[in-house]
Amino acid sequence: MGEAYYLGIEAGGTHLRIAAVERTLKVCSFKKIRSEELSDAGDKAAYLESLMVPYFREMGRENCRCVCLSLASLMDRDRTVCFNSPNIRGFDNLPLKSLLEEQIHIPVEMERDANTELLYEIRRLNLPREGIVAGVYIGTGLGNAVCIDGRAYRGATGSACELGHIPVAGLTEDCGCGKKGCIELKASGRNLQRIAEDLHCPVGEVFIRYAEDEKVQEFITMTALAIATEVTILDPVCVVLGGGVVGMPGFPLKTLTERVKENLRVPDPRASFKLELSSGDPEAGVVGAVINAVTLGR
Ligand SMILES: [Zn+2]
Structure with missing residues (x-):
């Protein structure tokens, strides 16, 4: 046996x-x-x-x-x-x-x-089992997970943690989920791809060559607002950030972090805001x- x-x-x-x-x-x-x-x-x-x-x-x-x-x-x-x-x-x-x-x-x-990715990272990073850890994944869309006391939070119907689909006033475009004006229309790799095409630039170079471009800046701001919203509600131990976009050359991690903090209350959670990068293992x-x-x- x-x-x-x-x-x-x-x-x-x-x-x-x-x-x-x-x-x-x-x-x-x-x-x-x-x-x-x-x-x-x-x-x-x-x-x-x-x-x-x-x-x-x-x-x-x-x-x-x-x-x-x-x-x-x-x-x-x-x-x-x-x-x-x-x-x-x-x-x-x-x-x-x-x-x-x-x-x-x-x-x-x-x-x-x-x-499952967040459960893996919580263990790898040896984060405390007690409390809330949030995962934000910038891939094609904007993925999200929340673990409470070491368990993945599912919600009442199983549809919790759809951070990419929170509504944004003024956005009117259709989202793939069937609604209009979801934040991932801006805060996603899909939007970066569109921005790169408009700039005639390979998407992998967009942060290096066009860091100051207005639409790239809007991508960073919208992503920061999504993260700040989650942190404002949950006051998590830490946010784990992952997804293919985060691994792109020149990803503006410092600007993103600063912009999240600007949108958090003082003293906390602004002072205590902690971001860890996902391993990509x-x-x-x-x-x-x-x-x-x-x-x-x-
Ligand atoms: Zn949506």
């Missing part, structure tokens, strides 16, 4: 990552593949099982305590149904938890990717999904 382990799977728009994770959170046999096959698969549960079979063979199906999923998806409060995943086909209103449990006869827990999603399952008693 072998050691008990968890299987962590993170499915994003481009890549799918899978690994066996021990209870100590040691990662074994980490694999990264393209997620197209998951998009193409007619039977999502059967496809996911085919990825798990090599692990079952090597480490024993009976030793797998739980399959832990991290998904870029809106979900119900109980984390049983994916309402939609904008970057993976065939995930609309998919009762993935029950489909997969019927397929593999092993417990399944799933969680939003922003939440490739295994963050799979390990975070396992941490989530463990906090749920798996």
Whole structure:
């Protein structure tokens, strides 16, 4: 009889990552593949099982305590149904938890990717378990997560922490969520891409070549306002900042931090405002999904 382990799977728009994770959170046999096959698969549960079979063979199906999923998806409060995943086909209103449990006869827990990443970072940064930690992820959109006393906050219906979709007076454009005037119309990589196209500049160089451009400055201000709003409401221990845009050359971290602070009250939370950068570790999603399952008693 072998050691008990968890299987962590993170499915994003481009890549799918899978690994066996021990209870100590040691990662074994980490694999990264393209997620197209998951998009193409007619039977999502059967496809996911085919990825798990090599692990079952090597480490024993009976030793797998739980399959832990991290998904870029809106979900119900109980984390049983994916309402939609904008970057993976065939995930609309998919009762993935029950489909997969019927397929593999092993417990399944799933969680939003922003939440699993934040759970991973809280552990990596050794942040206190008590209190609130907020995660803000500037990627294509503006992602968000809040952990309270070491647990991902889901809200009454499961739709909490949609910071990118807070309304902004004066913005009238349509947002991908179906509303108008959401803050991520400005505070997102999608907007930066648009700004770069208007400037005929590769998006990766926009902070270096056009730091003073009015629209780049507006991006920074809107992102700062979103973060300051969250900090004003929650007074978190710390904000973890991540996402692809933060890793771009010349990302204006200092200006952003100053602009967040300008919008916070004195003395606190302005004086106590603390920002940590997300690690970008490739295994963050799979390990975070396992941490989530463990906090749920798996
Ligand atoms: Zn929106």
